[in-house]
Amino acid sequence: MRLAVTGGKGGVGKTTVAAHAHRILGWDAVDLDVTAPNLHLYLDCEEVERRRVHLLGPKVDPDSCTLCGECARACPAGALIVGRSWDFDPDLCHGCGLCVRVCPRGALDYVEIEIGEVREYRVRDTGSRLRSGRLNVGDRRSRHLVNHLLDRLEGDEILLDTPAGAGKEVYDALRAADAALVVTQPTPAAYRDLRRLLRVVRAADLPHVVLINMADVSERWTERIEREVDAPTLRAPRVDDPLESDELRDAVRAALDEL
Ligand code: SF4
Ligand code: SF4
Numbered sequence: 001m002r003l004a005v006t007g008g009k010g011g012v013g014k015t016t017v018a019a020h021a022h023r024i025l026g027w028d029a030v031d032l033d034v035t036a037p038n039l040h041l042y043l044d045c046e047e048v049e050r051r052r053v054h055l056l057g058p059k060v061d062p063d064s065c066t067l068c069g070e071c072a073r074a075c076p077a078g079a080l081i082v083g084r085s086w087d088f089d090p091d092l093c094h095g096c097g098l099c100v101r102v103c104p105r106g107a108l109d110y111v112e113i114e115i116g117e118v119r120e121y122r123v124r125d126t127g128s129r130l131r132s133g134r135l136n137v138g139d140r141r142s143r144h145l146v147n148h149l150l151d152r153l154e155g156d157e158i159l160l161d162t163p164a165g166a167g168k169e170v171y172d173a174l175r176a177a178d179a180a181l182v183v184t185q186p187t188p189a190a191y192r193d194l195r196r197l198l199r200v201v202r203a204a205d206l207p208h209v210v211l212i213n214m215a216d217v218s219e220r221w222t223e224r225i226e227r228e229v230d231a232p233t234l235r236a237p238r239v240d241d242p243l244e245s246d247e248l249r250d251a252v253r254a255a256l257d258e259l
């Protein structure tokens with residue numbers, strides 16, 4: 001099974017839960033939270049490899065470009081806008097190279113564009129492997145880096161620590177999984193995020209359970225989540241040292257058993 005641990009926006013304890021799940025299962029793990037990867041900080045691990053990640057994309061020579069717009073008309077992804085200037089949206093480009101081929105002036109080059117890196121760790125206590133994506137600061141191509149990692153998944157027993165939020169890269173991560181452990185907290189903001197995230201989980205058609213972390217912080221919101229969420233829910237208590245807590249580990253184990 002490939003298991004996704006997901007949790008809407010940050011701060012609900014997703015990574016702590018992912019660390020407990022990793023220790024319980026002992027599977028390889030992939031940290032897909034590429035704008036703020038931190039699962040390696042929660043595990044006893046050593047870095048064994050670091051690789052830069054590049055995408056192919058167009059680069060314009062402004063002295064040669066006449067702003068004729070041929071490239072923008074040819075681009076199947078709508079990634080180019082040519083008017084008074086030549087503009088490129090790297091989020092949309094999928095690197096087909098068509099724009100370079102149609103340019104009558106030879107003003108475009110097809111170049112490697114670095115978007116980030118993948119670090120690989122060996123987890124000491126389980127002997128398993130953790131791969132962690134890290135997007136360059138300021139780069140917006142998180143979905144490309146997430147899919148770079150997803151395209152290279154090996155084996156069937158993998159833990160996926162998804163990106164935060166409920167965006168397209170979260171959907172991509174969930175589509176690569178067989179089940180999801182959804183982490184939330186009993187607060188109005190977390191509940192709003194949870195509802196958005198559950199729509200994505202259902203769109204990915206995944207069996208899932210909801211773990212209400214720090215459930216004792218608000219009985220009212222915990223009960224509301226239990227009442228309104230159309231999925232099995234479990235409670236985890238507020239604890240002083242979440243990473244070392246037996247109570248939290250037992251709650252995560254119960255959620256895994258439910259899946
Ligand atoms: S490489 Fe393909 S997708 Fe990217 S800008 Fe050029 S035509 Fe569009
Ligand atoms: S096709 Fe070439 S010359 Fe025309 S706008 Fe695109 S880059 Fe510029």
